[in-house]
Amino acid sequence: MKGYLKREDDFTTRSKHLHSLTDEELKARFWELSEKLVDPMLELAKTHTTPSIERSILLRMGFSSLEAQPLVDGAMDRGLMGKGVGHLVYKMSDETKLPIREIGLEMIEGKHWDRLLEIFKGGIK
Template sequence: MKREDDFEKRREHLKNLTNDQLYDRFWSLTNQVVKPMVDLAYTHTSPAIERSVVLRMGFSSLQAQPIISYGTKWNLLGKGIGNVILTYAKLKNIDYIKAGVELSKGIGWDVVSEKMKGSDN
């Protein structure tokens, strides 16, 4: 089966645009396609994503697993576990690594939960 060549008909609405106009149109359409995914990323997370953040903060896998488990238990994944760790560190006036170690041992979740749920963090 041979495809009908309809290139000229399909490009009719674009043929009078300049390169700059085509460039702007391309990025405008790209933004329309990507916007729903970006919006979803701002409002949704998962344990795997949060674990990845914790690992990139410098915690070991053995520390990350309980931090994510406690974060899930305390319903704080949506706040961002990296944000939770940093908030706890500020509350206790300690380094974020020490804060994460405490959180991985189950220490401090009540304190940080109260702070995180009581604010727009």
């Protein structure tokens, strides 16, 4: 291939440090390295969300897609998206002792958002 350098196979050299390991030690090493790869993704998932993820959570909480969208929009408009829209609905349900679905429908009508802003100190700036 023109313009490409052929890479010499150095697998044997690079894998020498693994030759003395048992199968169990190799398996442990594999999972250790796998965790190092996945840990940053898990951290990112804990602190970041998307409208799509939030709609999906709301669907699992019993809301329709037509109901989920205004809830997500309401959270985004108020800087509360990072709190998790499902969490917002749950928090208001817990505070008011009303069913989750009922609170969500009231939130779609514009209710409870001021209280959520108080609870979460104005959302994420």
